[in-house]
Amino acid sequence: MELDEAFGSVGQFGRSQKRLTAFLVLLQVYVACQSMLIVLVGAVPEYHIDQGEIPASTEELARHVRFADNFTSIATEWYLIRHEAYKVNLASSLYFAGLLIGNIFFGPLSDRLGRKPVYMSGSLTNLTFAVGIAIYAFLGYYIREWRFLAFVSNSPGVFFFLLSFMLPESPRWLYSQGNTAEAEDVLQYLACGNGKERLTIKLKPCAGTMKKNDSASGVLNLVKHPVLRWRTIILMYIWYVCSLVYYGLTFSAGELGGNLYLNVALYGLIEVPAFPLCMFFIEKSWSGRRKTTTSFLIFAGFACIFTIFLPENSGFFFSPTLLALCGKLTVSAAFNIVYIYTSELYPTVVRNAGLGVCSMTCRFGGVLAPFVPSMKTLNPSVPFMVFGISGVSAGFLTLLLPETLNKPIAESIEDLQGPVYQMLKNKKVNQLEENT
Incomplete structure (x- = not known):
């Protein structure tokens, strides 16, 4: 059977x-x-340095710093603050x-x-x-x-x-x-x-077993064919941005004011409605995969940008924390959609290679994400500006990709080339048959 x-x-x-x-x-x-x-x-935690001048060495810093909170961390034990x-x-x-x-x-x-x-x-x-x-x-x-x-x-x-x-x-x-x-x-x-x-x-x-060089030839096809090369470049950037903004906002939970543990919990639980939300929109003909991904990424980007214009003491419903949570919700929804959307954009013969390349790019976003919140030392608005510009740019780039809702998934690379390519290919095949 x-x-x-x-x-x-x-x-x-x-x-x-x-x-x-x-x-x-x-x-x-x-x-x-x-x-x-x-x-x-x-x-x-919040800390106070006894003397006005900032100690240059870690040993001097340890003698003068006083941490205010009631928890320990690697930062409090080894004084990983300031230049450390x-x-x-x-x-x-x-x-x-x-x-x-x-x-x-x-x-x-x-x-x-x-x-x-x-x-x-x-x-x-x-x-x-x-x-x-x-x-x-x-x-x-x-x-x-x-x-x-x-x-x-x-x-x-x-x-x-x-x-x-x-x-x-x-x-x-x-x-x-x-x-x-x-x-x-x-x-x-x-x-x-x-x-x-x-x-x-x-x-x-x-009928046939998996060849060892299948993955290598699949990655080569992503570069060799223009239609796949263009899609891969765009998708790599989208995956990178989703990871950068998702993990960057998550790590920023510790940087926001208020209760640290409540912030971390909220940044996790806010994702729970993301899955049913994206599943609802991507199946609608008026939104589909492309428009939904675009909307979520742009919304996440602007939510991050607008956080820099709100004061911390403006109340929860008009606070940077709420906007950041909204950004986390929508980028999480976009992240969920991207997995489905990417699978449908690649033909079957190179789907694993395409997903592998995009997933690898996603990890680069995760590698850089922890450092973005620390950019607040330059200016408090810089981290959210980075997240915002990244999200908005990735959202608009998504519009360059085709819609895949209710369309047959391509089995071969030739299926992506369009009717003109198919007509020329059939004409060439017919000419070869006539010559033989």
Whole structure:
């Protein structure tokens, strides 16, 4: 039988798949805590320097500085303030640099070794990430000692690592590699988990296995063909901006006035309505993928820009915090749409390569994001101006991309070339047939 037919017999989304999904959802809470760790572990409370002149060395600074709050962090322990403050941002940036390295090496590796072994070095989904941020803020509120907070936030990783050995390999990947018998065993495992009697599953031999140079040739096609090259450049910038603004605003939660833990929780929970909001708009004929992405990015950009014109003590409903939260909501919605939109813009033969390149560019935005809030030392309005200009520019660039709603997804690169290209191609083929 065909693979899709076998999935229908096993159960498309039975108890087995639900248990696996629940595991990945819980994993994302842990991933969110890792991504946000430096926001609280590296938080800088209000402080006072005893003498008027700023000490030049860290040792002198330690003798004269007095921190006012009741929590500890790496900043309070090692006096990472003033000329040493960049080290906090560097620690966060290195985390995203690690994600970038993982993206480069483990993405292609997952096509060769399988999804399960590579998963044990990373994560797969972005579900419940927003809730994970709020949970981390809750932990930080009750755990004020930074080492214990880091221990509690990191320790679930051991639990998830051990449970990872229980995950079955992807049947589709096994089948694509020609491992038909192993794919059949996994399907039997899923069927038993779904409460079905033992089925007789005999898959047809796979027509062709995945070639090792598929990813390399796919990336080459992105550069070689003008239509793909133009789309890739625009999408790379959009992904970069989404990551820069998303993580930049998240890290800015610690820079805003008010309760630090409430700010962090709000910056996570504000994303919860983003998913249903974007799902509503992208399916409407009057908005679609392109207009919705454009609108969300431009709205996020202007929300960030307008924060610089509002005073801090203007009340919550007219405060920079509310505008920044609105910006976080809309850039999060745009981020969700971009995953879908990008998949539909690339033809099937180069879709994995296109998504891989865009995802890699996204990590560069994450690497730079921690340093943007620290630009307030130049001027308090600079960070939000950077986020604002980035969001608005990416929004307008999105208008250069075609709409994909209710349009067939291209299977080959030739499908993107348009009717003129197809006519010339058919004419050339006919001439060759006549000559032969």
